[in-house]
Amino acid sequence: MNLIEFLLKASWIAVLVASITGFISGIGSASLxxxxxxxxxxxxxxxxxxxxxxxxxxxxxAGITMVTNLTSQFLLVDLAQGAIYKLRLRISGWILAFRREAPRSIRFG
Incomplete structure (x- = not known):
């Protein structure tokens, strides 16, 4: 699965807001x-x-640049942590499904 597609499925609103605040932060830095x-x-x-x-x-x-930069970074970190959490849940589900379906000779524990 494509990473950007996965992040957009996780929360497209967070990606949109992070992109907009990052863009505003860049404009603020250039203006500064x-x-x-x-x-x-x-x-x-x-x-x-x-x-x-x-x-x-x-x-x-400087204030606008700082606030938008921090907001963008916070949203991206939160989005990444949420994506990692969802991936861990998905992988754990796959592992548990495999353990239930595996023959007794290759069962773990």
Missing amino acids: LALIDRAISQMNLDRFQSQSQLIWGFIGL
């Missing part, structure tokens, strides 16, 4: 780098109406 680059290259704060605008822009972008 662009803001830092613009502030360093200009070294003239006249373009920004004030230093507080630059500081609050940085804090806002």
Whole structure:
């Protein structure tokens, strides 16, 4: 079974939300780098109406990036752990079904 297909069957909503928050986090990181680059290259704060605008822009972008990154990572870890749990249940079911159907000569324990 394809891994992506298995994860989508496990919880397509979690995959969708993790993808969207990861995308937003990437945009936030790129915007943060662009803001830092613009502030360093200009070294003239006249373009920004004030230093507080630059500081609050940085804090806002850093906050959004951090929250979306953590949300995306949490959802992906939770999805992976759920998938591992379901795979363990499936494999355990196969093992138990095999033990019930196996002849006495090859029974375990």
